[in-house]
Amino acid sequence: MTVEKTAVPLVVEARQIRKSYGEVEVLKGIDLTVRQGEVVLILGPSGGGKSTFLRTLNHLETPDSGAVSICGERIGYGDRAGRQVPLRERRIAVQRRRTGMVFQQFNLFPNMTALDNVASGPVHVNDVPKAEARAAARELLAMVGLADKTGSYPAQLSGGQQQRVAIARALAMRPELLLFDEPTSALDPEMVGEVLDVMVRLREEGMTMIVVSHEMGFARAAADRVVFIADGLVVEDKSPDLFFSAPEHERTRQFLERIL
Amino acid sequence: MWSWDAFFSFLSNPQLIQGAWTTIWLTTVSMALALPLAVLVALGRASRIAPIRIVTGFYVWLMRGTPLLVQLVIIYTGLPQVGLRLGVISAALTGLVLNEAAYLSEIVRAGVLSVARGQSEAARALGMPPWKVFRVVVMPQALRVMVPPLGNSFNGLLKTTTLVSVISVEELLRRTQFAVQTNFRVLEGLTAAALYYLAMTTLWGLVQRWLEVRVGRGHQTGPSRSRRIKRATVPALELEAR
Numbered sequence: 131m132t133v134e135k136t137a138v139p140l141v142v143e144a145r146q147i148r149k150s151y152g153e154v155e156v157l158k159g160i161d162l163t164v165r166q167g168e169v170v171l172i173l174g175p176s177g178g179g180k181s182t183f184l185r186t187l188n189h190l191e192t193p194d195s196g197a198v199s200i201c202g203e204r205i206g207y208g209d210r211a212g213r214q215v216p217l218r219e220r221r222i223a224v225q226r227r228r229t230g231m232v233f234q235q236f237n238l239f240p241n242m243t244a245l246d247n248v249a250s251g252p253v254h255v256n257d258v259p260k261a262e263a264r265a266a267a268r269e270l271l272a273m274v275g276l277a278d279k280t281g282s283y284p285a286q287l288s289g290g291q292q293q294r295v296a297i298a299r300a301l302a303m304r305p306e307l308l309l310f311d312e313p314t315s316a317l318d319p320e321m322v323g324e325v326l327d328v329m330v331r332l333r334e335e336g337m338t339m340i341v342v343s344h345e346m347g348f349a350r351a352a353a354d355r356v357v358f359i360a361d362g363l364v365v366e367d368k369s370p371d372l373f374f375s376a377p378e379h380e381r382t383r384q385f386l387e388r389i390l
Numbered sequence: 391m392w393s394w395d396a397f398f399s400f401l402s403n404p405q406l407i408q409g410a411w412t413t414i415w416l417t418t419v420s421m422a423l424a425l426p427l428a429v430l431v432a433l434g435r436a437s438r439i440a441p442i443r444i445v446t447g448f449y450v451w452l453m454r455g456t457p458l459l460v461q462l463v464i465i466y467t468g469l470p471q472v473g474l475r476l477g478v479i480s481a482a483l484t485g486l487v488l489n490e491a492a493y494l495s496e497i498v499r500a501g502v503l504s505v506a507r508g509q510s511e512a513a514r515a516l517g518m519p520p521w522k523v524f525r526v527v528v529m530p531q532a533l534r535v536m537v538p539p540l541g542n543s544f545n546g547l548l549k550t551t552t553l554v555s556v557i558s559v560e561e562l563l564r565r566t567q568f569a570v571q572t573n574f575r576v577l578e579g580l581t582a583a584a585l586y587y588l589a590m591t592t593l594w595g596l597v598q599r600w601l602e603v604r605v606g607r608g609h610q611t612g613p614s615r616s617r618r619i620k621r622a623t624v625p626a627l628e629l630e631a632r
Contacts, residue, residue: 190511220519227517237512241530241608251516254526283608296512303516 138165140202141307141338147186147196149179156182158362159196164307164340169333171353171370172342175385179362180342184309187340188229189222200228201306227255230300234312236292238284244271244295245280251303263302270298274328290321297328308332310341326352344389350374358382396575400566400582409565410586416554416561417547420486425540427487428494435499446495453492459553461485466557482554490547497539501532534605541598545591562586 142164149157156179164170172180185191187198189206198205205225207214217225238247248267252258258266271280274294284292293313300308310329314322326345330352333339341348349356349370356373358366358381366373366382374390377383400406434446453461466481476484505528513527555564562583570579 188515190514223514223517223519225517226515229515231512231515233508233512233515235508237506237508239509239512239527239531241534241605243608250513250526251518254522255517285608299516 138167140164141166141168141200142187142340143197143199143202144183144187145197147183147193147198149182149186149191149193156362157186157193160359160362160364162357162364162367164338166306166338167336168354169339169341169352170355170357171349172340172357172359173344173349173385174359174365178360180359181311183359184311184340184342187307187309188226188231190231200225203228223255227303228306229309230303230305230307231309232293232296232300232311232313234315236284236289236296236316238292238296238299240284242283243280244276244282244284244287247284247295248298248302251299255303267298267302270301271295273301274298275324288321289317290324293317293321293325294328297325297332301332306338308337308339310339310343312342312344314343314345346374346390358385360385393575393578396573397578397582400569400575400579401585403569403582405565405569406562406582406586409560409562409583410590412559412561412565413548413551413587414590416482416486416551416559417544420483420490420551421544421547423483423487424490424494427491428498431491431495432498432502435495436502450492450495453489458485458489458550459556461489462553462557478557478559481557482551482559486547486551486554490543494540494543497536497543498532500539501536502528504535505531530605534609537598537602537605541594541601544598545594548590548594549587 140163142162144160144162147157147160148155160179160183162170162183172184174180182191186193186196187200187205189198192206197207203225204214206217206222208217208221209215238244239250242250245264245267248270249258249260249263252263252266253260268277268280271277274297276291276294276298279287279291279295282291284295287295297308297313313329314325317325322345326348329339329341329348333352341353343349353370356366356368356370357364358373358377358379360381365379366377368377373382374386377386431446431450434442435450437443437446462482462485465476465485466478469476509527509531510523513523518526551559551561552563555561555567558564560568566579566583570576
């Protein structure tokens with residue numbers, strides 16, 4: 131493409147990611163590169179490996195082969211005497227701090243208030259003093275429109291509110307990259323909008339995001355690229371316009387016919 | 391004939407009061423030592439390293455499969471035969487702690503397993519190292535599930551300590567038996583002792599309820615939930631009354 135676009139640094143570089151569960155090969159060699167500030171939407175039939183692939187990017191799933199690099203750093207492996215050796219979980223934890231993740235089921239800590247959920251990363255991972263972390267958490271909660279819910283426990287919040295707290299929690303670590311694993315799939319329809327609004331705003335602020343989702347509206351409005359994954363492979367990787375108007379592959383057309 | 395005088399003199403007997411104190415002390419110290427050991431054993435049984443799994447599994451199997459009374463007599467009376475001599479209190483504590491930890495480890499294990507997988511995943515995704523995932527996220531939530539059965543164990547242990555009277559620890563039962571030997575008022579003496587046990591377990595029940603509220607933070611706090619329950623139950627009761 132254009133010269134200025136290639137000058138933007140790579141945030142994600144995944145090469146030939148493979149993963150099997152027993153006999154079933156879920157990922158059959160997936161390649162993906164994402165540049166800073168890009169929003170990539172991953173679409174595809176369920177069971178096609180989208181979520182599994184997303185989880186290899188922060189090593190919640192360990193790929194059987196292939197390499198993931200975030201901001202140029204190989205995830206899960208370290209260099210020892212010129213050879214790539216698997217890192218211990220303690221070291222991988224350090225690598226994960228660059229990547230935030232938002233889950234389908236929110237996964238907020240039920241025993242902490244919204245404020246302490248958001249502050250939990252800075253306090254327990256970066257040893258930021260509690261008062262300071264809480265002040266920053268308060269700002270993040272205000273940013274996602276929940277300034278009045280700081281003292282609420284997750285059980286007292288709606289699904290949409292919980293997911294916005296979860297986004298704020300991920301942002302509190304100041305990640306270079308945000309991963310969204312079906313962030314709106316567990317929400318009632320009227321709450322989907324409030325979560326997508328936050329995501330659109332993050333995009334405007336230049337956040338790099340990879341989103342596994344079926345939200346076509348979000349794909350059209352906010353995605354720079356749509357990546358279609360089926361049967362463990364990347365079938366199509368295009369701008370949303372081209373993806374929806376001129377899909378190249380039969381597999382993509384079948385999928386689009388069914389969901390649109 | 392039942393003698394109230396004898397009963398009340400047992401109740402206020404400093405021997406019994408001191409025995410009750412020993413019982414409380416033994417129970418609390420045993421529990422306090424057994425719980426960390428139980429956490430280690432539970433972690434050991436979930437370990438990726440096979441020898442650790444086998445050793446901890448064997449320990450739990452052995453301790454739960456043999457009577458505490460036998461274990462106590464072996465520790466106090468049997469071990470000196472191979473040159474390991476423990477004092478009365480040390481022997482009692484050793485037996486109680488080793489035995490209790492085996493049972494508690496099962497409670498800890500169940501508690502840890504009850505925490506949803508997504509919780510530790512969220513913590514890992516934030517970049518927490520493994521021990522922080524356990525201490526900050528998994529353990530506090532496991533505790534909520536563990537407190538009722540742990541409280542049950544504490545209650546049981548208060549009464550199980552009577553067994554150490556066999557190796558001559560002067561806890562409540564043994565002190566009562568001594569006191570009874572002065573006037574042979576068995577019924578009054580042991581009723582008084584039973585009352586002491588009842589008082590201790592009742593007091594513990596209150597402590598446990600307070601603990602449950604503390605570790606239950608964030609759960610069942612929504613006002614809508616209790617209101618819904620009330621609305622659902624009230625008409626049902628009215629129907630029954632008719």
